[in-house]
Amino acid sequence: MIKYIILLALCLAGNNIYAQSISGRISNTNGEPIAFANVQLLNTNKGAMTDKEGKYELNVPSGTYQIAFSYLGYATVVKSITLSTNDIATLDIVLIEKSEALSQVVVTAEKRETVLQRTPIAATVLDAEDLKQTRAWSFSDVTALAPSLLTTEHGSSTSSLFINIRGVMGLHSQTAVATYVDGVYQFEGFGVPLTFNNVDNIEVLRGPQGTLYGRNAFGGVINIKTKQPTNTPEGYVSVSYGNFEQQRYQASYSTPIIKNKLFAGVTAQFDQREGVYQNTVTNDDFDRPQSISGGLNLRYLATDKLDVTFNGRFERNEDFGSYAWVRSDSILFAEPYSVDRDRRNIELRNNHSASVKINYEAEAFDIQSITSYQSYERGFPELLDVDFSAANARAAKNDFDINTFTQELRFSSKQRSDSPFDWTVGSFAFIAPNGTRDNAFINFFDDGETRAENENRFDNKGIAFYGQGNYAFNEQWEATVGLRYDIENQRLLQELRNVDIDGNVTVTQPFKNFESTFEAFTPKFILNYKPTENTIVYAQYARGFRPGGLNTNSPNEADVPFDPEYSNNYEIGIKNTFFDNRLKFNITGFLLQQRDQQITVIEDSFFLTRNTGNVDNLGAEIEVEALPLKGLQLIWNASVSDAEYKELLIADAATGTNIDLSGNKPLFNPPFVSFSAIQYTKEFNKGFSAFIRGEHRYTGEHFFNFNNEIRQSPYNLYNARIGGRYKNFELAFWARNLTERKYRTWATGVFLLGSPRFYGATLSYDF
Numbered sequence: 001m002i003k004y005i006i007l008l009a010l011c012l013a014g015n016n017i018y019a020q021s022i023s024g025r026i027s028n029t030n031g032e033p034i035a036f037a038n039v040q041l042l043n044t045n046k047g048a049m050t051d052k053e054g055k056y057e058l059n060v061p062s063g064t065y066q067i068a069f070s071y072l073g074y075a076t077v078v079k080s081i082t083l084s085t086n087d088i089a090t091l092d093i094v095l096i097e098k099s100e101a102l103s104q105v106v107v108t109a110e111k112r113e114t115v116l117q118r119t120p121i122a123a124t125v126l127d128a129e130d131l132k133q134t135r136a137w138s139f140s141d142v143t144a145l146a147p148s149l150l151t152t153e154h155g156s157s158t159s160s161l162f163i164n165i166r167g168v169m170g171l172h173s174q175t176a177v178a179t180y181v182d183g184v185y186q187f188e189g190f191g192v193p194l195t196f197n198n199v200d201n202i203e204v205l206r207g208p209q210g211t212l213y214g215r216n217a218f219g220g221v222i223n224i225k226t227k228q229p230t231n232t233p234e235g236y237v238s239v240s241y242g243n244f245e246q247q248r249y250q251a252s253y254s255t256p257i258i259k260n261k262l263f264a265g266v267t268a269q270f271d272q273r274e275g276v277y278q279n280t281v282t283n284d285d286f287d288r289p290q291s292i293s294g295g296l297n298l299r300y301l302a303t304d305k306l307d308v309t310f311n312g313r314f315e316r317n318e319d320f321g322s323y324a325w326v327r328s329d330s331i332l333f334a335e336p337y338s339v340d341r342d343r344r345n346i347e348l349r350n351n352h353s354a355s356v357k358i359n360y361e362a363e364a365f366d367i368q369s370i371t372s373y374q375s376y377e378r379g380f381p382e383l384l385d386v387d388f389s390a391a392n393a394r395a396a397k398n399d400f401d402i403n404t405f406t407q408e409l410r411f412s413s414k415q416r417s418d419s420p421f422d423w424t425v426g427s428f429a430f431i432a433p434n435g436t437r438d439n440a441f442i443n444f445f446d447d448g449e450t451r452a453e454n455e456n457r458f459d460n461k462g463i464a465f466y467g468q469g470n471y472a473f474n475e476q477w478e479a480t481v482g483l484r485y486d487i488e489n490q491r492l493l494q495e496l497r498n499v500d501i502d503g504n505v506t507v508t509q510p511f512k513n514f515e516s517t518f519e520a521f522t523p524k525f526i527l528n529y530k531p532t533e534n535t536i537v538y539a540q541y542a543r544g545f546r547p548g549g550l551n552t553n554s555p556n557e558a559d560v561p562f563d564p565e566y567s568n569n570y571e572i573g574i575k576n577t578f579f580d581n582r583l584k585f586n587i588t589g590f591l592l593q594q595r596d597q598q599i600t601v602i603e604d605s606f607f608l609t610r611n612t613g614n615v616d617n618l619g620a621e622i623e624v625e626a627l628p629l630k631g632l633q634l635i636w637n638a639s640v641s642d643a644e645y646k647e648l649l650i651a652d653a654a655t656g657t658n659i660d661l662s663g664n665k666p667l668f669n670p671p672f673v674s675f676s677a678i679q680y681t682k683e684f685n686k687g688f689s690a691f692i693r694g695e696h697r698y699t700g701e702h703f704f705n706f707n708n709e710i711r712q713s714p715y716n717l718y719n720a721r722i723g724g725r726y727k728n729f730e731l732a733f734w735a736r737n738l739t740e741r742k743y744r745t746w747a748t749g750v751f752l753l754g755s756p757r758f759y760g761a762t763l764s765y766d767f
Contacts, residue, residue: 020083023057024091026050037071042113043415045307069093076103078115099631101581111212117575120528120538122206122588135734138195144675146204147621148639154746157322157347159190167617167669168219178217181224182311184355184372187404197293198252198267200227207569208544210522211482214464218544229254229263242760245274265297277324280340281390287321305361317349325750327388332751342392343385349378370408377401395442402435425467432460437552451499456552462488480526487519492550514560520545534577542569563611568593586623617643635677643669664708670700687727695719704747715743735759
């Protein structure tokens with residue numbers, strides 16, 4: 001009996017013994033070994049780290065692999081290798097400093113790791129170094145860092161930021177751009193993490209991504225990936241201080257608890273500044289935003305095939321002086337950054353999430369499961385001033401609370417397979433039970449007040465099934481076909497009531513149930529051609545879907561439901577890399593057609609979402625990055641857009657009739673946006689280097705209302721950064737909006753200016 005047990009154990013152990021190996025040495029251009037460099041087999045749990053002599057070794061099954069070689073300060077290199085049974089391969093790598101070569105960026109845009117410049121999709125990746133160089137602290141700072149990417153701030157609060165890709169921007173919480181954090185869909189649009197904490201990179205995917213990403217990936221997807229712990233202990237601390245008493249403190253540390261098995265990482269961040277706006281009623285600062293955020297990452301490599309990761313994070317925002325709106329355009333510029341308020345407009349926002357990701361490499365395919373819980377709440381401990389004056393005339397209340405559970409299960413073909421066909425199939429399900437949103441408008445009089453109250457309870461759930469396959473006809477031609485089916489159910493229990501000046505309550509609508517179900521098929525087709533190793537040409541069609549919903553602030557039953565919105569995206573693109581990876585040059589052309597557009601309109605002081613408007617947007621995007629000389633980096637991103645409403649009927653509050661505005665330009669969609677940057681880094685002896693960077697952003701004329709009467713003229717913004725680095729320490733001085741250009745960010749009913757000139761310094765230490 002014992003001999004059979006021993007025999008069985010040996011057989012099981014044999015599954016983890018590989019007869020194939022890859023080994024080699026990683027060095028720099030001087031031939032010096034690079035110790036502790038990372039070696040990662042893409043789309044697997046396997047990796048290694050070089051020893052003091054720069055040597056590494058991996059034992060793997062037979063097959064074809066993509067291997068990424070990386071080290072801090074050097075350009076990442078991705079190599080392909082094929083191993084037959086009993087092969088012993090040697091792969092030596094020479095890494096080039098980032099000042100002399102561009103990295104081969106790895107993305108997960110297709111739910112698997114691929115090299116960005118070889119992937120047929122319009123995407124931009126901003127890594128941690130990019131975010132540091134551009135002083136991008138939050139979503140409000142990333143406008144134009146990727147072509148066609150704009151962010152719009154409409155209320156000077158952390159829950160009032162809209163993300164716009166290719167002119168597609170949802171003006172309500174069901175955003176038109178889906179955001180993911182560590183693979184987890186951020187269900188509530190206003191609940192995405194606004195401050196960037198411990199970010200490894202951000203992927204900006206342009207155009208509908210409905211097949212693999214589903215609901216609300218209507219204009220695109222933003223993937224935020226945080227830094228995950230590894231076998232190497234590492235961390236950083238950072239302190240920033242600037243005008244308006246800007247303060248930012250960051251700390252992060254990760255370490256192996258059990259080498260090659262269990263890893264942990266923690267991070268914390270605190271942001272605060274004092275008032276940009278002055279309150280003429282109190283002669284004090286009006287605003288003071290503050291946020292604190294943190295996270296915990298645990299990773300357990302149970303076996304060479306099973307990888308379990310836990311990610312937990314939280315963000316708490318406290319905004320004194322939110323919604324610093326003024327009543328007219330003339331006041332906006334005549335008295336900039338000035339408000340007259342009898343209330344402090346305090347807004348509190350809490351966002352907590354936890355997720356477990358399980359990767360398992362089975363014999364025939366790979367499995368990934370992502371389970372998450374998200375809690376988002378927002379409210380005002382005091383009433384919100386909505387008369388925009390010193391008079392105590394009108395106030396509002398808006399409290400929101402939602403908890404969401406999501407589950408994604410995905411199966412994919414083995415990436416090491418020699419088959420010309422690879423595939424991904426999966427499902428995504430969510431449930432958001434017992435959500436609440438309570439609204440009230442209060443009118444004040446000398447002898448009392450009246451209230452219009454709206455109480456809402458909602459339950460949402462949905463499920464989707466998707467699949468995508470890629471077939472390589474040969475080494476040059478490849479086709480991709482994908483299809484997704486979504487079905488979603490939304491239920492709303494709503495009561496409307498009025499309270500008169502004597503305190504008498506009149507229920508205008510007793511609690512009533514509303515329910516809607518939405519479903520959609522979203523296909524995707526791509527054909528790509530690779531004439532050379534450094535060039536790819538592709539054509540794509542993709543359909544986008546944004547589910548309908550139920551208005552929770554509706555004055556009557558007929559206005560509660562609104563229908564889904566759809567889009568068709570036709571796209572062609574070419575990606576090129578030249579001169580030994582010193583020049584990247586990408587061009588994309590697209591036609592994006594929005595149908596049954598969901599538009600938020602104001603009718604009788606109620607914000608309502610309606611389906612009205614068909615938009616065609618013909619555009620182009622360009623990305624250029626070059627290293628013409630050692631240490632000199634040049635970047636230029638630009639987007640061109642020719643968009644107009646083919647159909648648009650909206651209600652005119654003055655006449656009570658519909659107005660035909662066909663032919664008008666859509667909101668927040670400049671015809672031309674450009675971002676350029678130049679940075680020079682000079683390295684000296686003994687670990688010291690100095691850098692200087694300048695940035696320019698041009699934003700063309702765009703409109704804020706549907707009749708195109710309120711517009712923002714073209715404007716330029718200039719940013720700068722200068723500093724030095726000595727070994728692990730870095731000191732940088734930075735400035736944003738150097739010329740203090742005043743421009744509107746919002747001008748629809750109420751008016752808001754963009755941020756003034758910010759400047760300051762950041763001292764950081766990494767280890």
